[in-house]
Structure formats: C-alpha cells, structure tokens
Amino acid sequence: MNHRSAYRVPKSEVLKAALDLFSRKGYSDAKMADIARKVGMSVGALYLRFSNKEELFMELIRDQSKDFIEHTRSLPLHEPLNALKTYIAINIDHALHKRQILSIIYREYNLLSLKDLRHEFFKTQHGIIRDILRAGVKNKAFKAMDINDTASMIFASIRGTIMLKLIFGIGDAKSMGNSLFKLITNGIRKDAS
Amino acid sequence: MNHRSAYRVPKSEVLKAALDLFSRKGYSDAKMADIARKVGMSVGALYLRFSNKEELFMELIRDQSKDFIEHTRSLPLHEPLNALKTYIAINIDHALHKRQILSIIYREYNLLSLKDLRHEFFKTQHGIIRDILRAGVKNKAFKAMDINDTASMIFASIRGTIMLKLIFGIGDAKSMGNSLFKLITNGIRKDAS
DNA sequence: CGTTCATATGAACCATCGTTCAGCATATAG
DNA sequence: CTATATGCTGAACGATGGTTCATATGAACG
Incomplete structure (x- = not known):
C-alpha cells in the first residue's frame, strides 16, 4: 500500500x-x-x-492562533488588581512573542476569515477583562464604573500599546506593561474622583 | 500657447x-x-x-495629511485637565472623520514613506501630550510621574481606541472619548495611590 | 477654416505570479 | 528485480494588471 x-x-x-x-x-x-x-x-x-x-x-493563521487564548486562563480573580497586572503582562509578552502573526492579522483586514477571528478574539478578551473588573468592584478594590465601556477601553489601551511597539517600534515590553498598569489603575489626577 | x-x-x-x-x-x-x-x-x-x-x-497621502496636525494647536495649557479632554476628543473626532486614510496608513506598513510619516506623527503627538502632562504636574493638577512613559501610554490608548473603532468596528465616538478620559484621569482603583 | 496642441482613448505590451502537469526519481512490496 | 505508488521538479499556461503609445478629439487662435 x-x-x-x-x-x-x-x-x-x-x-x-x-x-x-x-x-x-x-x-x-x-x-x-x-x-x-x-x-x-x-x-x-x-x-x-x-x-x-x-x-x-x-x-x-490557525497554527499560530492555537495557544492564543489558553494563556489567559486561571487568573487570580480573588485578587483583581493582581489579576489585571498579570493579564496585561501576559498580553504584552504574548504579543511580542507572536509579533509576526499579529502584524499580519492587523494588516490583512479585508480577508473575511480574519475579520471573524479578530471579532472572536475581542469578544473573548473583553469577557476576561469584564470578569476582572466585576470581581474588583464587588471586592471594593475598584470604584463603581460602566464595566462594559471600561473593559473596552482597557482592551483598546493594551492593543494600542502593542501596536506602538509593533508598528511604531517604540517602547520596551516590561516597562510598558508597568506604565500601562499604573495608568489604568491610578490615573494621572492628583485628587482622583 | x-x-x-x-x-x-x-x-x-x-x-x-x-x-x-x-x-x-x-x-x-x-x-x-x-x-x-x-x-x-x-x-x-x-x-x-x-x-x-x-x-x-x-x-x-500627502493631500489627506495636510490638516492632520493643525487641529491640535492652541490647547488651553493653563487648564491641563481640560486640554487633555479636548485633545482626546479632537483626536477621536479627527480619526473618525479621516478613517479611510487612517486605515490605509495603519495597514500599508511596508511602504517606506509611510514609515517616516507615522514616526513623524508619533513624535509630534507625543510632544503635545508631554506638554499637557508637564503643565498639569507643575499645576499640581496631576501627580508626579514619568512624563515620557505616560505620554507614550496615553498616545497608545488613544490610538488603540481609534483602532477598536476602525478595525473591530466597536464603540461610539463620543462615549468612547469620555470613557477614555475618565480612565486616564481617574483610573479604576478606589483608593488610588 | 485650417493649424496647433493639450487632452483623451484603449488596445497592446510586458512582467509577474498562481497554478498545473508531463516527466522523472526513489523507496517499498512482492 | 520489477512493479507501483509516492514524492519531486520546473517549464509552461493563463490571468492579471501596470505602463506605453499610436491615434483621435476638439478648443483656441490667426
């Protein structure tokens, strides 16, 4: 045979x-x-x-996307602040590790199948961020907020930071993660409301 | 003749x-x-x-980029919080107005000439954000911070938000601007440090 | 009117590239 | 060793698309 x-x-x-x-x-x-x-x-x-x-x-694309989601399982939701910090770090790390495939996914955005993939990705990640925020609000670690909008903005900030690195070639992975975390958690105002 | x-x-x-x-x-x-x-x-x-x-x-590209920068002149630097709010609003507005050209500039990033343009853009905008932050710190409206890093993160957040809208098709211009401003200024922690 | 010349046309040219296929090579089974 | 299935090759095919050019059009001018 x-x-x-x-x-x-x-x-x-x-x-x-x-x-x-x-x-x-x-x-x-x-x-x-x-x-x-x-x-x-x-x-x-x-x-x-x-x-x-x-x-x-x-x-x-399929091959490279395999472990895309698995990385963000098992975040410590009982410590929302920590979970968020870890989430950001994992995201930036992972993105820089898979920078090649990411640069394709950002670019080739008329390919229909990529559109689906991206949407899927947003939905999953948005859900994860929402869970962290919800846990934090319950916990009184975070203020009351519009969880949906805030989750979108956090998602956008992280992707923007990654883009800054990928497209503009600016920034350093570790310090970027820290800065972003600080910005998101504390804001820039002296007397935050 | x-x-x-x-x-x-x-x-x-x-x-x-x-x-x-x-x-x-x-x-x-x-x-x-x-x-x-x-x-x-x-x-x-x-x-x-x-x-x-x-x-x-x-x-x-040249034709469409003409008024790209002019929009952000004359921000009220004596009111840093206001300046930041305006800056974010202008950016999102402008991006959605010129969404077509932006989607090209994000995508075609092997074209050498676009690389220069993007870098130029980052430098200018980073400078503007830095000015706002510096004014705010001097003013005691903002905390002490690493101005360079924070400016980068704010730039990234804004671009990420625009990308969310352009590529993922998610969000609404006005409310996005507000959410982002709130996130950047106040952060999500209850007892911000 | 006739001449001139800026402007317009679209078929033809040429290079590029995805895809196919007839012919070749070789490992394995019997 | 022979037969055969499997894998490999690269020239050839066909489609596509940027660019050119011989030809046409018609406005302005004398």
Whole structure:
C-alpha cells in the first residue's frame, strides 16, 4: 500500500518560512515561489502540501492562533488588581512573542476569515477583562464604573500599546506593561474622583 | 500657447476615488483601471495626471495629511485637565472623520514613506501630550510621574481606541472619548495611590 | 477654416505570479 | 528485480494588471 508517506520538508517548516514572508511582505507580496525557495523545494512540492495560497495562509493563521487564548486562563480573580497586572503582562509578552502573526492579522483586514477571528478574539478578551473588573468592584478594590465601556477601553489601551511597539517600534515590553498598569489603575489626577 | 489647460476630471476627484478604493482594497488590490473607471475616464488619462501608481498613492497621502496636525494647536495649557479632554476628543473626532486614510496608513506598513510619516506623527503627538502632562504636574493638577512613559501610554490608548473603532468596528465616538478620559484621569482603583 | 496642441482613448505590451502537469526519481512490496 | 505508488521538479499556461503609445478629439487662435 503506502510505499512512502513522509514529505522531505514537513509542513511545519513550510509554515515557518511562510510566517516570515507574510509578515514582512504582506499577503499579496509574499510569493509562492519565495516560500518554496526559502525552504529549498520546488513550487510543485508546495502544492502537494497545500491546495493553494489562501489555504496555506489560513493554515498558518490557525497554527499560530492555537495557544492564543489558553494563556489567559486561571487568573487570580480573588485578587483583581493582581489579576489585571498579570493579564496585561501576559498580553504584552504574548504579543511580542507572536509579533509576526499579529502584524499580519492587523494588516490583512479585508480577508473575511480574519475579520471573524479578530471579532472572536475581542469578544473573548473583553469577557476576561469584564470578569476582572466585576470581581474588583464587588471586592471594593475598584470604584463603581460602566464595566462594559471600561473593559473596552482597557482592551483598546493594551492593543494600542502593542501596536506602538509593533508598528511604531517604540517602547520596551516590561516597562510598558508597568506604565500601562499604573495608568489604568491610578490615573494621572492628583485628587482622583 | 496654452490652448487648453484644465483636465476634464480634476486631480482632486481622482484622489477621492483613489481614497475609497485604496482604503477598501489595500494598495495592491486597488487597480489603476478601477480608479479610472470609478471617475469615468481612461487609464491613459490617469497617467497624464500621475506618473505612476506609487506617485498617485503618495499624493493622496500627502493631500489627506495636510490638516492632520493643525487641529491640535492652541490647547488651553493653563487648564491641563481640560486640554487633555479636548485633545482626546479632537483626536477621536479627527480619526473618525479621516478613517479611510487612517486605515490605509495603519495597514500599508511596508511602504517606506509611510514609515517616516507615522514616526513623524508619533513624535509630534507625543510632544503635545508631554506638554499637557508637564503643565498639569507643575499645576499640581496631576501627580508626579514619568512624563515620557505616560505620554507614550496615553498616545497608545488613544490610538488603540481609534483602532477598536476602525478595525473591530466597536464603540461610539463620543462615549468612547469620555470613557477614555475618565480612565486616564481617574483610573479604576478606589483608593488610588 | 485650417493649424496647433493639450487632452483623451484603449488596445497592446510586458512582467509577474498562481497554478498545473508531463516527466522523472526513489523507496517499498512482492 | 520489477512493479507501483509516492514524492519531486520546473517549464509552461493563463490571468492579471501596470505602463506605453499610436491615434483621435476638439478648443483656441490667426
């Protein structure tokens, strides 16, 4: 039956090369031939592994998104302040670790499937932040507030900080996390109301 | 000498069409033929106005960026809290007004010329925020703080909020501005330190 | 009117790139 | 060793799209 079964170059290696090219050049400007060349194989062999470019791309996204959510499980909700600090740190860490895939997801935003992915991501993260805020308000650690709006703003601030790093190339991961945490928790007013 | 001098379709109208197409499809997927068709002229006529696609694109960016900075002059620095509120409102307003060009600038970030533009923008805005913060600290309206870091975080929060609206399609301009202002000034802790 | 020339047209040119496929290589089974 | 299934190759194909150019149009001027 099966005479051979393994590809000379495994999918994972192709995806690695594709990640680099897509993130540096964008979807349209990353050529199938580039990807093939980068891993030292022919275009034809590429098409044995993936039926077309779009599928290769989506497989890459799927592969890289796998552990996207798992990181934020098991935050210490009984210590809301701590949970928030950890949440911010995890987010920034993770983003910088997966900066390549993120830069693609931010950019290629006419690809319909990415739109769904992003929305899904927002919903999940918004939920997590809401839980932290709700716990904090109950706890009297946080003031009364509009939890939905505040969660959106916190989400936006974190993503903005990541963008500052990714797109503008500005800032340092650790100190950025701290500054952001301080800003969100304490604000800048001397006599906060 | 000059028998005629006006184009049947003026540049401004071409740029308007180009803006729509570039922002909806991105640089690569917006075709010269599309742009020509949209304003009811031939491809050849397009090349009488612009020497090539790249130049058309850059002219569009330049045209749209003209009043980008002017909006933030003359903030009331003697009232730092007010200045900050106004600054945030202006930024969000302006971004939503120019959402099309912004979505391009965020996306096409391998175009070298855009990189410069973005950096320039950050520097200017960071400076403005710094001025507000410095005035506030002097004024004792704001706490002592690392002005540079805080300015970066405020910039990031505002851009993140705008991104939330532009990319994720989430939020409402006015209430977003208010929520963000509240978050930045007061923070979420009950007993802010 | 006839000449001139800025402006307009769109077919043709050319380069690029996703995709296919006929031919080749080789590992495994019998 | 032979047969065969599997994997590999890269030239060729077809579509696409930026750019050019031979040709046309018609306004202004004498």
